[in-house]
Amino acid sequence: MLELALRHRFPGPGGFLLDADFASPTPGVTAVFGPSGCGKSTLLQAVAGLLRPDAGRVALDGEVLLDTAAGIAVPAEKRRCGVVFQDARLFPHLSVRTNLLYGLRRSPRGLPGPGLEEVVDLLGIAPLLPRRPAALSGGERQRVALGRALLSRPRLLLLDEPLAALDAPRRAEVLPYLARVRDRFRLPMLLVTHALDEVDRLADHLVLMEAGRVLAAGTVEALSARTDLPLLAGRRDAGVVLACAVLDHDAARGLTRLGFPGGELRVPLRDEPVGTALRVRVRARDVSVATEEPRGLSVQNALPAELEAIEPAAPHEAMLRLRVGGAVLLARVTGDAVARLGLRPGVKVWALVKSVAFAGTPNPPAAG
Incomplete structure (x- = not known):
């Protein structure tokens, strides 16, 4: 210590x-x-x-x-x-x-x-x-x-x-x-x-x-995952960090499946072997919400979630705290979206994850 x-x-x-x-x-x-x-x-x-x-x-x-x-x-x-x-x-x-x-x-x-x-x-x-x-x-x-x-x-x-x-x-x-x-x-x-x-x-x-x-x-x-810390949540690149593991690869579709405490994420094909631990940042600006199960979307990741809290963000924006199983996601949406969708704590929604940012790349090779 x-x-x-x-x-x-x-x-x-x-x-x-x-x-x-x-x-x-x-x-x-x-x-x-x-x-x-x-x-x-x-x-x-x-x-x-x-x-x-x-x-x-x-x-x-x-x-x-x-x-x-x-x-x-x-x-x-x-x-x-x-x-x-x-x-x-x-x-x-x-x-x-x-x-x-x-x-x-x-x-x-x-x-x-x-x-x-x-x-x-x-x-x-x-x-x-x-x-x-x-x-x-x-x-x-x-x-x-x-x-x-x-x-x-x-x-x-x-x-x-x-x-x-x-x-x-x-x-x-x-x-x-x-x-x-x-x-x-x-x-x-x-x-x-x-x-x-x-x-x-x-x-x-x-x-x-x-x-x-x-x-x-x-x-x-x-x-x-805390929305009460402006030093993090107030940034334009704010988002949660998730500890994931590689579950499998689908080379034909060009996708890798990652497991995290709240479910699974599909991302573009990775090189890491199955079982590799990875850390990803899911930025709040890359998460949107739907009040009904979405269909016919290009987005690969639609996760059932519960809206835990709505916090004010930038002018005319709000930060949503979403409970996804054992994990939390943040979503940055407009104030208009909150009103138009009737969003309030406790409602069930779908979190649509458009992309994730991997925390770094594989280590470089040793000098030979």
Whole structure:
């Protein structure tokens, strides 16, 4: 368990108060999500020991790293936190190999962990070893920075918006490697981000922050289904995250059938074997409703549901909370549709799911 309770005030006319308290399970990935300036990076720096807060406590799996009341403050170099920053922070005068070996030299003597060859293979950076950072793309630099952090053999990996400075193609390049690290090493990871696709792809646990405070914390699936959190539900790409499993493939029709706690979804044909666990985001804008069982539609997924709640959304829009078996879907509809269909909590409807967004792509191949 990672336990944090931090309070810190930055003085001055633009002073900022961080007052955050949460606990998240380990191992696994906890994403700290929120708008720029909400205190996410400050929180991570306090965990790493790079910032001494006014008051607080940090503990990892029962070991106290910081307790200001008890006078405990483990130095940053002894906390065994591997940190990957937004700007990589590689040594410009060293080759990629030497940058990686620097991380290995920082690892405690005799401690088991990944070696240089394993990390290089995992991150696909063998061709980069003789180069210097200036000759790398942004995505390559971040992969090297991740490798250096891993070679320090951390007990906690801290990722401070590692993809924020990258363009879309480079983000798509690096994201699967972060997933590979998560799956291979099962390290506790604290990811600071303001990108929902990173949350969907990587996170097990989600912490929502705004103006220095924690608004909510819980599983990604649970928080994505809440309509009382404007930080998520107010976005145009708002929607629920569903944990699914591949049930079967119908190559002749070009479809894959996914099972989830509320039933089944049919999606365009996938490559994953039967039984593979997948996570999908069903965006509220991609769900519509019908008051009668629909017929003659191109939409593949029509699911019986109960309307649990109607919440106001953007002007002239409403967010519907739909109970589908053991799961919840959200649907963004117009206010006119609510009135015209006579929608109210408790009525039976059909949820029409037009498309789903898969949380990432299969992991990239290892370098050969």
